Amino acid sequence: MTLKYVNESLTFDNIDIQELDQTIQTPYYLYSKNTIDKNVDEYISELKNINSLICYSVKANSNLSILSLFAKKNLGFDIVSGGELHRVIRAGGDSSKVVFSGVGKTDEEIEFALKNNIYCFNVESQGELSRIDAIASLLGVKANISLRVNPEIDANTHPYITTGLSENKFGISQNDVLSVFKMISNFKSLNICGIDYHIGSQIVDLDPFIDSANKVLLLINELEKEQIDLLHVDLGGGLGIGYNNELPISRGEYVRSVSEVFKDKNLKLIFEPGRSLIGDAGILVTKVIEKKNNNGKKFIIVDAGMNDLIRPPLYKAFHKISSVKEHNTSKDLFDIVGPVCETADFFGKDRRISANIGDLIVIEDAGAYGFVLSSNYNSRPRAPEYLISDKDVACIRGREEYKDIIGDEEEYLK
Ligand SMILES: Cc1ncc(COP(=O)(O)O)c(C=O)c1O
Numbered sequence: 001m002t003l004k005y006v007n008e009s010l011t012f013d014n015i016d017i018q019e020l021d022q023t024i025q026t027p028y029y030l031y032s033k034n035t036i037d038k039n040v041d042e043y044i045s046e047l048k049n050i051n052s053l054i055c056y057s058v059k060a061n062s063n064l065s066i067l068s069l070f071a072k073k074n075l076g077f078d079i080v081s082g083g084e085l086h087r088v089i090r091a092g093g094d095s096s097k098v099v100f101s102g103v104g105k106t107d108e109e110i111e112f113a114l115k116n117n118i119y120c121f122n123v124e125s126q127g128e129l130s131r132i133d134a135i136a137s138l139l140g141v142k143a144n145i146s147l148r149v150n151p152e153i154d155a156n157t158h159p160y161i162t163t164g165l166s167e168n169k170f171g172i173s174q175n176d177v178l179s180v181f182k183m184i185s186n187f188k189s190l191n192i193c194g195i196d197y198h199i200g201s202q203i204v205d206l207d208p209f210i211d212s213a214n215k216v217l218l219l220i221n222e223l224e225k226e227q228i229d230l231l232h233v234d235l236g237g238g239l240g241i242g243y244n245n246e247l248p249i250s251r252g253e254y255v256r257s258v259s260e261v262f263k264d265k266n267l268k269l270i271f272e273p274g275r276s277l278i279g280d281a282g283i284l285v286t287k288v289i290e291k292k293n294n295n296g297k298k299f300i301i302v303d304a305g306m307n308d309l310i311r312p313p314l315y316k317a318f319h320k321i322s323s324v325k326e327h328n329t330s331k332d333l334f335d336i337v338g339p340v341c342e343t344a345d346f347f348g349k350d351r352r353i354s355a356n357i358g359d360l361i362v363i364e365d366a367g368a369y370g371f372v373l374s375s376n377y378n379s380r381p382r383a384p385e386y387l388i389s390d391k392d393v394a395c396i397r398g399r400e401e402y403k404d405i406i407g408d409e410e411e412y413l414k
Contacts, residue, residue: 032281043251043273064091066387084241087173097119121146130187150171150173171275178223192230194234195230199236202270280368302338309347317383334353376405382404
């Protein structure tokens with residue numbers, strides 16, 4: 001994270017956040033291109049001698065300007081909807097480097113993806129295979145298929161972001177995957193090209209990554225015995241970041257360790273990182289509206305709400321919170337809360353933060369699963385997004401206005 005105090009004022013990527021207050025109204029997201037570049041380059045340099053493709057997971061942050069940064073670095077994209085494919089195309093991404101994940105792709109989305117020549121569908125069920133085959137056949141094209149296997153590995157992360165357990169909805173069970181692979185040859189419009197897995201998100205230990213890779217390696221060996229040859233293995237995403245001083249494994253160590261598992265296979269390695277590319281590259285800047293003391297319980301009320309950043313209530317996620325003016329640590333503990341009418345509307349509890357009404361506060365590491373999960377709940381316009389590129393701070397999505405939250409509702413008003 002490139003946050004540091006200079007002359008008692010917090011800077012992000014060398015930009016004084018207090019100075020931005022003269023021109024940018026809070027709350028807003030602020031991203032750092034330098035941090036994004038550094039994160040991508042760590043993956044790229046580790047993979048430079050390996051047949052590989054990095055497919056940025058669009059769901060983590062789908063702003064067109066962010067996608068365009070990844071496209072310019074020649075990354076591919078991991079998408080989960082037609083809307084995400086639309087964004088990739090509009091951002092100048094190469095659809096022939098797109099993998100389409102997700103447990104519920106509609107016929108329309110499949111058709112849209114085929115018409116745009118995506119690289120591959122990560123298929124999650126037998127039914128989906130038949131539907132892709134039928135649509136490809138109508139279009140007179142062949143669809144590349146990877147099967148998502150569920151490696152039944154506990155990723156030791158929050159239950160809502162673990163995906164590789166048998167009780168999760170994702171993937172095809174290890175017991176069935178061989179027979180489903182064999183079925184593919186019966187479909188005239190499908191090409192087998194790979195196997196994929198993804199065990200969860202915000203994983204900070206190496207073991208679940210290595211264990212799942214080894215399980216998938218065994219499956220690949222089984223497939224080889226059946227003369228089912230693959231072009232790639234897609235290892236998904238999931239690498240965590242240090243939200244709260246925890247020490248996640250580095251991008252380099254992660255890539256080295258999992259690549260090692262497949263080193264004897266002549267397979268392209270596909271990675272689908274999201275959070276580890278963009279998570280620490282963004283902050284949410286907000287302003288103190290009010291301070292309150294309810295029978296000894298102290299609150300700092302800010303102008304961002306859970307509609308802007310829902311990770312704390314949704315996943316009990318921890319975000320560091322800092323005051324933009326450097327103060328001595330507060331003696332008192334505060335809950336940092338938003339204006340939304342829900343008790344769940346909080347960013348942090350029992351924090352020692354010194355901030356007065358009108359002061360700016362920063363919620364750190366908000367680049368991934370931040371703006372993309374925001375909503376208009378309580379009829380609050382969504383926050384704008386800004387990008388720092390060297391010394392320049394540019395708007396990459398404007399603040400919504402009241403007219404945006406009403407949309408076309410007035411046309412239907414009787
Ligand atoms: C299939 C798949 N790939 C990649 C990702 C990105 O994960 P992360 O942001 O943890 O790297 C996800 C996130 O849930 C996913 O479901």
